[in-house]
Amino acid sequence: MTTLLYDGSFDGLFTAIFEVFEYRYQDVEICSKENFQQENMFAEIHEVITQQEKSERVLNKLEQNIGKSGIHQLLQVFLSEDQEMENLILSAVKQSIKHPEENILQNFADNDILKISKICKSVSRERHRMTAFVRFEKLQDDIYFAKIDPDFNVLPLIRKHFKDRYADQKWMIYDLRRHYGLLYDLENCEFFYPDEKLDLNQYQQKFHEEEKKYQTLWQSYFTKTNIKERKNTKLHIQHVPKRYWKYLTEKW
Amino acid sequence: MNFDRIKEKLEILADAAKYDVSCSSSGGKRKNNGGLGDSSASGICHTYTEDGRCVSLLKILLTNHCIYDCIYCISRKSNDIKRAAFTVEEVVDLTISFYRRNYIEGLFLSSGIFKDADTTMERLVRVAKKLRTEHNFNGYIHLKSIPGASDDLMNEAALYADRLSVNLEIPTESGLKLLAPDKNREDMLQPMRIVQKGIQQYKDEKKIIRSTPKFAPAGQSTQMIVGATNENDLQIIKVADHFYKNYGMKRVYYSGYIPVTVDNRLPSITSEVPVLRENRLYQSDWLMRFYGFKADEILDFNMPFLDLEVDPKLSWALRHLDQFPVNLQTADHKMILRIPGIGVKTAQKIVSARKFQVLNIDHLKKLGAAVNRAKFFIDFTYGNPFLKHLTDLNLRKLIIGGSQSKFQNQFSQQLTLF
Numbered sequence: 001m002t003t004l005l006y007d008g009s010f011d012g013l014f015t016a017i018f019e020v021f022e023y024r025y026q027d028v029e030i031c032s033k034e035n036f037q038q039e040n041m042f043a044e045i046h047e048v049i050t051q052q053e054k055s056e057r058v059l060n061k062l063e064q065n066i067g068k069s070g071i072h073q074l075l076q077v078f079l080s081e082d083q084e085m086e087n088l089i090l091s092a093v094k095q096s097i098k099h100p101e102e103n104i105l106q107n108f109a110d111n112d113i114l115k116i117s118k119i120c121k122s123v124s125r126e127r128h129r130m131t132a133f134v135r136f137e138k139l140q141d142d143i144y145f146a147k148i149d150p151d152f153n154v155l156p157l158i159r160k161h162f163k164d165r166y167a168d169q170k171w172m173i174y175d176l177r178r179h180y181g182l183l184y185d186l187e188n189c190e191f192f193y194p195d196e197k198l199d200l201n202q203y204q205q206k207f208h209e210e211e212k213k214y215q216t217l218w219q220s221y222f223t224k225t226n227i228k229e230r231k232n233t234k235l236h237i238q239h240v241p242k243r244y245w246k247y248l249t250e251k252w
Numbered sequence: 253m254n255f256d257r258i259k260e261k262l263e264i265l266a267d268a269a270k271y272d273v274s275c276s277s278s279g280g281k282r283k284n285n286g287g288l289g290d291s292s293a294s295g296i297c298h299t300y301t302e303d304g305r306c307v308s309l310l311k312i313l314l315t316n317h318c319i320y321d322c323i324y325c326i327s328r329k330s331n332d333i334k335r336a337a338f339t340v341e342e343v344v345d346l347t348i349s350f351y352r353r354n355y356i357e358g359l360f361l362s363s364g365i366f367k368d369a370d371t372t373m374e375r376l377v378r379v380a381k382k383l384r385t386e387h388n389f390n391g392y393i394h395l396k397s398i399p400g401a402s403d404d405l406m407n408e409a410a411l412y413a414d415r416l417s418v419n420l421e422i423p424t425e426s427g428l429k430l431l432a433p434d435k436n437r438e439d440m441l442q443p444m445r446i447v448q449k450g451i452q453q454y455k456d457e458k459k460i461i462r463s464t465p466k467f468a469p470a471g472q473s474t475q476m477i478v479g480a481t482n483e484n485d486l487q488i489i490k491v492a493d494h495f496y497k498n499y500g501m502k503r504v505y506y507s508g509y510i511p512v513t514v515d516n517r518l519p520s521i522t523s524e525v526p527v528l529r530e531n532r533l534y535q536s537d538w539l540m541r542f543y544g545f546k547a548d549e550i551l552d553f554n555m556p557f558l559d560l561e562v563d564p565k566l567s568w569a570l571r572h573l574d575q576f577p578v579n580l581q582t583a584d585h586k587m588i589l590r591i592p593g594i595g596v597k598t599a600q601k602i603v604s605a606r607k608f609q610v611l612n613i614d615h616l617k618k619l620g621a622a623v624n625r626a627k628f629f630i631d632f633t634y635g636n637p638f639l640k641h642l643t644d645l646n647l648r649k650l651i652i653g654g655s656q657s658k659f660q661n662q663f664s665q666q667l668t669l670f
Contacts, residue, residue, distance in 0.1 A: 107609075108615070109608060131296055133299075135355070137353070138352070144353065161292075164284055164290050166288070167287065216255075217258065217259055217262055218353070221262055222301070224270070225266050225311060227305075227510065228303075229525055230303035230510070230525055232302075236300055240300050
């Protein structure tokens with residue numbers, strides 16, 4: 001058994017996958033350094049040094065077999081932070097190299113592929129929910145600020161959506177769980193990684209003077225557009241799971 | 253701006269608009285060119301009301317003053333309620349401010365008819381025009397056309413709106429006469445024809461001149477109130493089918509009647525909202541739009557009402573047992589779509605996966621089929637023990653017994669004993 005340790009990055013993972021083929025490892029698992037705990041004392045450790053060139057070679061080869069959308073699916077699996085994530089991706093790559101003429105990601109009867117397809121569904125559902133449930137709050141300096149806490153690391157997946165949509169206002173989306181964010185300053189739209197956790201104490205004092213008023217209007221609208229005669233709490237919670245409520249303006 | 257007054261207006265005019273069923277913000281293809289907003293093809297539901305309906309657009313009336321007296325309508329002239337009216341600027345400001353905070357995908361603007369059809373329609377168009385031209389707003393705009401509005405105004409509306417709709421209100425003409433004496437069907441059809449013609453013309457011109465301005469790019473929709481008059485489901489489905497085919501409708505919505513008035517022409521004020529019937533109508537609508545069913549396959553003169561116990565696809569299958577079992581490995585996609593318990597996506601996955609290997613019932617479960625229904629109708633290559641029930645006279649009972657309707661307790665008219 002060989003354990004490949006990589007730095008946790010996407011390119012790192014694909015460098016590791018390259019080396020699985022390069023060194024012809026048979027019995028192998030890939031693990032990020034951060035999550036690594038040595039359990040099997042007989043396992044051989046192989047440390048991977050991220051090399052973009054190696055990663056790109058795997059990705060280019062893969063793209064020929066499973067297309068851009070296939071690569072996107074593997075990226076979703078990567079962002080899922082699932083415990084088995086590395087080894088599922090490795091399994092998909094192995095299968096794709098073995099059957100280059102087919103899009104193996106459509107072989108839903110295979111257990112690993114089915115897992116990948118399920119993870120993709122969960123990740124893209126969370127991505128979609130973030131495009132829906134992000135609530136911007138206007139601050140004194142005219143920046144629209146939003147806090148999120150998604151189950152998967154979907155910030156990279158929603159960047160284009162918000163960049164295309166809000167081209168004429170400054171905005172920021174901050175992932176509270178992973179402590180990084182996305183900032184658009186009317187020109188560039190980049191990730192930022194603060195050294196310390198953002199201090200959100202007395203955050204509401206930084207609100208623009210009109211912010212509270214529009215929040216109140218939205219809350220009134222939300223209440224009034226409901227049809228009491230058709231109350232259906234089960235359906236409501238199914239669509240808006242409770243874990244999102246604390247970030248939703250209408251659920252004050 | 254006087255926020256307290258705006259809040260009061262918003263409460264009145266959102267409350268009055270909530271019975272409009274359409275919520276969709278899909279089908280728009282507007283790109284953002286440095287301004288505010290875009291419309292993604294799939295649309296986004298930003299939240300859900302406590303009744304479980306999606307909130308995608310700011311759905312409000314411009315005013316609830318109305319010269320008409322349609323009995324089923326909360327804003328009717330004879331109803332003694334608070335009245336209010338927004339100015340054009342107020343609607344524009346609300347739309348923009350909500351959109352910037354990512355509360356909504358855009359605006360759904362409807363109105364009571366004040367003065368006359370054209371004056372009202374002109375005001376609706378002005379809101380859309382201001383949003384597009386002065387604020388560079390590319391979010392979704394749905395305008396509710398006013399029956400009887402002139403052709404010119406309809407054409408102008410289609411230049412700024414993504415979707416236009418006229419409510420049919422009541423499925424049958426006789427029903428409409430009874431409940432909305434001031435309205436007539438022809439006034440509703442004319443605006444639909446104009447929009448349909450414009451959309452066709454746009455498509456033709458677009459082939460030659462690429463810069464042709466967009467014309468109602470998300471098409472038109474309509475809605476009917478179900479259960480206010482005594483029409484049957486067959487009539488409703490036929491009307492929907494007619495509008496899909498002859499008017500190129502994108503969507504027909506069905507709205508279970510909610511009693512708002514005491515009147516001997518209407519169901520009693522204590523009658524329940526026909527939620528289950530409404531749901532069955534939507535299921536039939538889906539069968540027509542995505543599953544390749546024809547209207548007269550779903551219902552016919554011998555069977556004018558949808559089965560409330562089982563969904564319309566299962567109901568069809570039970571009446572056509574001779575078409576089953578379907579072999580999962582060899583049947584064409586069209587027939588796989590007709591198996592009860594298999595949806596559009598699962599059908600697609602089956603067709604993909606079976607190229608790689610022979611599928612069994614466990615695969616089917618993992619692919620997301622409702623196996624409790626599907627298993628009775630499918631032949632696997634290695635055989636299927638459930639097939640022996642296919643000819644069973646009690647098949648229907650067997651299936652109902654093995655599945656739980658999500659509506660069973662919530663909207664049941666019967667008391668449960670245990």
